[in-house]
Amino acid sequence: MNIAVCVKQVPDTETKIKITDDKKWIKEDEINFILNPYDELGVEEGLKLKETNGAEVTIISLGPERISSTIRSALAMGADKAIMIKTDKNPLDPAVTAAALAEVLKDGNYDIIFTGKQAIDDDHAQIAALLSEILNIPAITVITKLEINGTKVTAHRQIEGGFEKIECELPLIISAQKGLNEPRYASLKGIMTAKRIPIDEKKLNLLQDRIDILEISYPPQKPPGRIIGQGPEAVPELIRLLREEAKIIS
Amino acid sequence: MSKILVFAEQRGGELKKIALENLTLARELAANIKCELVTVLIGHNVTPITDKLALYGAQQISVYQNENLTLYNSQGYATVLAQAIKDHMANIVLLGATAMGKDLAPRIAAKLNASLATDSTSIAWQDGELKIIRPMYAGKVRTTIHLKSDIKIITVRPNVYLAQENPVTAQISETTAKPTDFNAVVSEIITGAKDKLDVTEADIIVSGGRGLKGPENFHLIEKLAKKMGAAQGASRAVVDAGWRPYEEQVGQTGKTVSPSLYIAVGISGAIQHLAGMSSSKYIVAINKDPEAPIFKIADYGIVGDAFEVVPKMIESL
Numbered sequence: 354m355n356i357a358v359c360v361k362q363v364p365d366t367e368t369k370i371k372i373t374d375d376k377k378w379i380k381e382d383e384i385n386f387i388l389n390p391y392d393e394l395g396v397e398e399g400l401k402l403k404e405t406n407g408a409e410v411t412i413i414s415l416g417p418e419r420i421s422s423t424i425r426s427a428l429a430m431g432a433d434k435a436i437m438i439k440t441d442k443n444p445l446d447p448a449v450t451a452a453a454l455a456e457v458l459k460d461g462n463y464d465i466i467f468t469g470k471q472a473i474d475d476d477h478a479q480i481a482a483l484l485s486e487i488l489n490i491p492a493i494t495v496i497t498k499l500e501i502n503g504t505k506v507t508a509h510r511q512i513e514g515g516f517e518k519i520e521c522e523l524p525l526i527i528s529a530q531k532g533l534n535e536p537r538y539a540s541l542k543g544i545m546t547a548k549r550i551p552i553d554e555k556k557l558n559l560l561q562d563r564i565d566i567l568e569i570s571y572p573p574q575k576p577p578g579r580i581i582g583q584g585p586e587a588v589p590e591l592i593r594l595l596r597e598e599a600k601i602i603s
Numbered sequence: 604m605s606k607i608l609v610f611a612e613q614r615g616g617e618l619k620k621i622a623l624e625n626l627t628l629a630r631e632l633a634a635n636i637k638c639e640l641v642t643v644l645i646g647h648n649v650t651p652i653t654d655k656l657a658l659y660g661a662q663q664i665s666v667y668q669n670e671n672l673t674l675y676n677s678q679g680y681a682t683v684l685a686q687a688i689k690d691h692m693a694n695i696v697l698l699g700a701t702a703m704g705k706d707l708a709p710r711i712a713a714k715l716n717a718s719l720a721t722d723s724t725s726i727a728w729q730d731g732e733l734k735i736i737r738p739m740y741a742g743k744v745r746t747t748i749h750l751k752s753d754i755k756i757i758t759v760r761p762n763v764y765l766a767q768e769n770p771v772t773a774q775i776s777e778t779t780a781k782p783t784d785f786n787a788v789v790s791e792i793i794t795g796a797k798d799k800l801d802v803t804e805a806d807i808i809v810s811g812g813r814g815l816k817g818p819e820n821f822h823l824i825e826k827l828a829k830k831m832g833a834a835q836g837a838s839r840a841v842v843d844a845g846w847r848p849y850e851e852q853v854g855q856t857g858k859t860v861s862p863s864l865y866i867a868v869g870i871s872g873a874i875q876h877l878a879g880m881s882s883s884k885y886i887v888a889i890n891k892d893p894e895a896p897i898f899k900i901a902d903y904g905i906v907g908d909a910f911e912v913v914p915k916m917i918e919s920l
Binding site: 588602 | 745752
C-alpha cells in the first residue's frame with residue numbers, strides 16, 4: 354500500500370494566543386509548535402496499516418521552514434518518507450493549501466490519503482473534502498473507525514448523536530477524528546532513524562488567498578467571575594439566579 | 604443583486620434547528636439589502652417539512668428529491684446542492700456548521716470555485732460587504748474576514764442565532780434530482796441512546812471533570828443532565844483517562860460549544876477547555892478549589908464538593 358499523511362504544524366493546546374500589534378496575525382515567537390493532534394491520528398492509522406498490510410507512509414506538509422521539526426516528529430513515529438512544500442507563511446485560505454497539497458499528491462499514486470479532521474489553529478476543517486474534489490477521489494471525513502479488506506473500506510463517520518457507517522473502495526481520503534486510535538510515542542530509535550531521512554523540499558506557486566483578514570481580536574471579556582456561595586447551601590440561590598436572572602430554567 | 608440560499612438540513616425527514624436559525628439570519632440579511640432568499644431542501648419524501656420552513660419565513664422553497672438521497676451522501680448532496688446554487692443563481696449560501704454542513708461546504712466551494720468561511724459566529728453587512736466573524740484556536744481569538752469570491756459560502760455555528768417564527772405562505776418548487784452513482788455510500792446510521800443530546804446541539808450542557816474522582820461517579824452528571832434536558836460533556840482529562848467517550852469532550856481538541864447554559868462540575872478550567880466553552884451565555888462552576896481558573900469566567904460559582912452540591916441540585920430542580 355502507498356499511504357500519504359498530510360500534516361500541519363500548530364501551536365500546542367496550552368498556548369496563550371497573542372495578537373500582533375497590527376491585529377492581522379498572531380505572535381509566533383513564544384509558541385511551542387506541535388504536530389496537529391488530529392493529523393497525529395492520521396499518522397498512527399497509516400503506521401498501523403503499514404504493520405498489518407505492509408505500506409510505505411509518506412508525510413506531506415506545507416508551511417515555513419519551522420515545520421521541518423514537525424515533519425521529523427511524524428517521521429520519528431515510523432513514517433518512511435517526507436515531502437515539504439516550503440512557503441513563506443501559512444496561506445489564509447485552505448483552498449490554497451489544498452491546491453498545493455493536491456499538486457504533490459496527484460502524482461503519488463496513493464491508496465489512502467490521511468488528514469486530520471481539522472487543524473487546531475485556524476479550525477477551517479476543509480482540506481480532506483477539498484482534496485476530494487480536486488483529485489476526484491472520495492473523501493470520508495471525521496472518521497473514528499476504519500476497516501480495510503483488500504480494496505473494500507468500511508468507516509465510521511461521527512455525526513450528531515451517532516455514526517454513519519460508510520462503505521467505499523480504495524483509493525480514498527480519510528480525515529481522522531479522536532477515537533480512531535491512540536497515537537504512539539516516538540521511540541529513541543525512531544527519532545534517530547528520522548534524523549537520517551531526507552525531506553524532499555518543494556517550491557510551488559501558490560494560488561491567491563480569497564479570504565481577507567480584516568482584524569483578529571480577543572473574544573469579548575466576560576465579566577469577572579462571581580462566587581455565589583459555598584457548598585450545597587448555595588444551591589437554592591443558584592437555582593433562583595438561573596430562574597430569575599438568567600431565565601434559563603423555568 | 605444578491606441572492607441568499609439557505610440549505611435546510613434534515614436528517615430522517617426531521618429539520619435540524621440550525622436550518623431555522625439560518626433562515627432567520629438570512630431573512631435579516633436579505634431585508635437589509637433587499638435581496639432574494641431561497642431555501643433549499645434535499646432528500647427523499649421531505650416535502651412535509653416545508654410547512655415548518657414556511658412557519659419560519661421561507662417564502663420560496665426549492666425541494667430536490669431522489670430516493671438515492673434518503674440518507675446523507677457527500678457526493679450526492681454536494682452535486683445536487685451545487686446544482687441548486689446554479690439553478691437559483693445564488694451568491695451567498697448558508698449552511699450549518701454541523702457534521703453534514705462541515706462535510707458539504709468545502710465540496711460545493713470547490714465545485715463552484717467559491718470561498719468558504721466555516722463555523723462562523725456573526726454575519727452582517729458592512730459597507731455593502733459581508734463581514735464575517737469566525738473563531739480560531741477554538742475561540743482563543745476571533746477573526747473578522749471578507750470572502751473575496753463571487754459566490755460566498757458560509758457555515759454558521761448552531762445556537763448562535765435564535766430561530767424566530769414568521770409565518771408565510773411558501774411557494775414550493777419540486778425538482779427530481781438526477782440519480783448519480785456514488786463511490787462512497789452510507790449503509791447504516793448507528794445512533795447512541797435516543798434521548799442523548801449532542802453537546803454541539805444542546806441548549807444546556809452539564810460537563811464533568813477530574814473532580815468526580817472516577818468513571819463510576821458520572822451517574823451524577825448524567826442525572827443532573829437528564830433533569831435539566833441537557834447534553835452531557837466532559838473535560839479532556841477524563842476523556843484521555845478513558846472515563847468518558849471522546850464525543851463528549853469540550854475544548855480545543857474536542858468540541859467548541861456555545862450553549863445558553865454550561866455547568867462545569869469538577870473542572871478546573873485548563874486554557875484549552877475554556878477556549879471551547881467560554882462563549883456560553885451563562886456559566887456555572889462547581890469546584891472544591893476556590894482558585895480554579897474556571898471561577899474567573901463563571902457567572903455563578905459554587906465552591907464546594909461536587910458530591911454534595913450536585914445531588915442537592917438534582918433534588919431541588
